[in-house]
Amino acid sequence: MSIKVYAISGSPSAWRVLLALTFKQLEYDVQYLNLSEQEHKSEAYLELNPRGTVPSLVSNGVTLRDSIAILAWLDRAYPDKPLFGHTPEQAAHIWQVTMEASEHLRNASKGLLLPIFFQGADKKTDELAQVATTQRSEMQKLGALLVRHYFIGGDYPSAADAVCFPEARMLKRALDTRAELMEALGYQLDLSDFPDIAAWIGRIEAFEGVNKTLPPHWS
Incomplete structure (x- = not known):
């Protein structure tokens, strides 16, 4: 197919x-x-x-x-390697994180990164600081999910990882390319303020084929 x-x-x-x-x-x-x-x-x-x-x-x-x-x-x-778990409990957890992240984490990241990547924001403002606070709160929630799990849904990547990874990886992209502004907004450039997320990003990027999914304009 x-x-x-x-x-x-x-x-x-x-x-x-x-x-x-x-x-x-x-x-x-x-x-x-x-x-x-x-x-x-x-x-x-x-x-x-x-x-x-x-x-x-x-x-x-x-x-x-x-x-x-x-x-x-x-x-x-394609039921092999399920994105929503093997059990009702796993499905409930993954669906909940997937839907919450697709709304709350997505909106928080968009509020921060749209001005930086597409609207020429190059200095800290009260508005940017406010949206950064919201985005950091969502990142903290994501980090809490990774304290006890290798991936968000457990031992293998799930739909929740597919939804959350682009948001975290774009934040890392902002840290790499807009370092001075991101530091002024309170982010650690090595993601040391979100160590569980940083480690998880590395695990996702080590998965075979993930490199092909990175935005072509980044290369």
């Missing part, structure tokens, strides 16, 4: 799907749309996804356009 994913480089939602496919060790093709040329709003793409968003996944007559829906479908279509 062929799988094609439409993405924009650096889109956290699309990145989730690429990670999930990687965790399941599935073959896929990815087509990156050019954001500056608004390819996701082109007539051809809108025929595939009328909302003009990413990701979209196409596989043998199935078309999906929501990252969480895609993760759920992948577990039904």
Whole structure:
């Protein structure tokens, strides 16, 4: 069964799907749309996804356009290496973290990183400091989940890891590329203030194929 994913480089939602496919060790093709040329709003793409968003996944007559829906479908279509656990208890934990992170961690990270990466923010402001406080709170919640687990859902990567990793890795990207500003906002540049998250990032990046999911524009 062929799988094609439409993405924009650096889109956290699309990145989730690429990670999930990687965790399941599935073959896929990815087509990156050019954001500056608004390819996701082109007539051809809108025929595939009328909302003009990413990701979209196409596989043998199935078309999906929501990252969480895609993760759920992948577990039904390819039950090996489940993204939502083996037991009801595991599923409950992973679903809860997945949904909370897709809203709260995503919004907190977007509030901080959108101004930094796309709006030219280059100095600390009261507004940035406030959103940084919110983002740090969400990172602390993520770190607490990793104190007793190798991955968020247990001993192997899950949907929760697929949703949380892009947010943490983009924060690390900001620390690497906007060091002075991030330090002014209270972040430690080596993530020593979030040691469990830093170690988890390393474990995810060591997983075979994850390097392929990194945003192409970072290289």
